[in-house]
Amino acid sequence: MGNVRGRFAPSPSGRMHLGNLFSGLLAWLSVRAAGGTMVLRMEDLDPDRCKEEYAVQLADDLRWLGLDWDEGYQVGGPHGPYRQSERTDLYAGAFETLERQGLIYPCYCTRAERLAASAPHRSDGQAVYSGRCRHLTEAQRAELSATRRPAWRVKVPDRNIGFTDGLQGVYEENLLHDCGDFILRRSDGVYAYQLAVVYDDGAMEVNQVVRGRDLLDSxxxxxxxxxxxxxxxxxxxxxxxxxxxxxxRLSKREKDLDMGALRERFTPEALTGLLAFWAGQLDKPEPVAPAELAQHFDWAKVPAGDIMVDPNHL
Known part of the structure; x- marks a missing residue:
C-alpha cells in the first residue's frame, strides 16, 4: 500500500468514552506510524441523537489527548464536507445508481412484522430478513404505499463474501443466509450507515479502517x-x-468512564499510557505521549480478544 489514508469516524451522540478513545488511538497510531494521512469524519446521520455540541466537544477531547488530524471536521480538505449530515445529496446519487440497476426495492414491513416473520436468527439473536417484500407486485406496492412510507433494501446474493482482517484474520458470511437483504434508506428518508460509510470511505480515498470488533460482521x-x-x-x-x-461492553452510558470524568482524573500522557498498555504497546501503564508511541507502534502486539478493564487502573 502506498500512502496510508486512515480515519476516525465517531458518532457525536454523546461524550466519547474509554472504548471510543481506544479505537481512535489505535487508528491514529497506525496512520502516524506509516507516515500517512489522518481524516476525522463526523458520522452524524441520525438527526435525533447527534448534536453539534457533541462534535465540538469530541474534537476538543481528541486534541487534549494529543491526537491531531490532517483533514476533516474543523480542518477542511479536498474531500469535504466531513459531516455525514451535509453529504445527503452524495448518498442520494449512490442510491440512484443502485436503483437504476434494479438492485434495491421498497420494504413496507413494520418492525413488529419483521420480528414476527418466520426468518431464521443468527447465533447472536439478530433476525435475518426474510425477503418478504422483495417479490411484491407493482399492484401490491401501490396498495401498501397508500398507507406506509417504505424503507429501501438492497438485494443480496446467495454467496459467501469474505476478507482477511488485519487483526481478526479470515472472516466471511453468506449474505443471503447470515444477513438477508439489508436497509440502505430508512422509511423517514435517512440513509443507512452501511451505504454512507462505504460511500464516504470510497470518496475520501480511505484505504485503512480501524474500528471496534463489534463492526466485524457488518x-x-x-x-x-x-x-x-x-x-x-x-x-x-x-x-x-x-x-x-x-x-x-463500555458505552456512552458509563458516565464514570466518559471523557469528562477521565480528563478530571488523568493527564493526557497517563491516559495514553493506560490505553497503550491495553493495546500491548507497553509492558505496564506509564505516561507516554501519542507521538512518542507512534514511533514504535506494532500491530503484532495488539490483542485480538476483548479486554476486561481493571478498575484498579482507573
Missing part, C-alpha cells in the same frame, strides 16, 4: 456495496472491545 455487507458501487475496499483492522468488570 464488513461483508459493506464489501458487497463497495463491489456494487465500483469502489476499492480498504484494509480493515477490527480492534478488541473494552469490557466493564461485569462483562458488559
Amino acid at each position: 464488513t461483508p455487507r459493506q464489501r458487497y456495496l463497495y463491489e456494487l458501487l465500483g469502489l476499492t475496499p480498504p484494509d480493515f483492522y477490527h480492534v478488541p472491545l473494552l469490557l466493564a468488570p461485569d462483562g458488559r
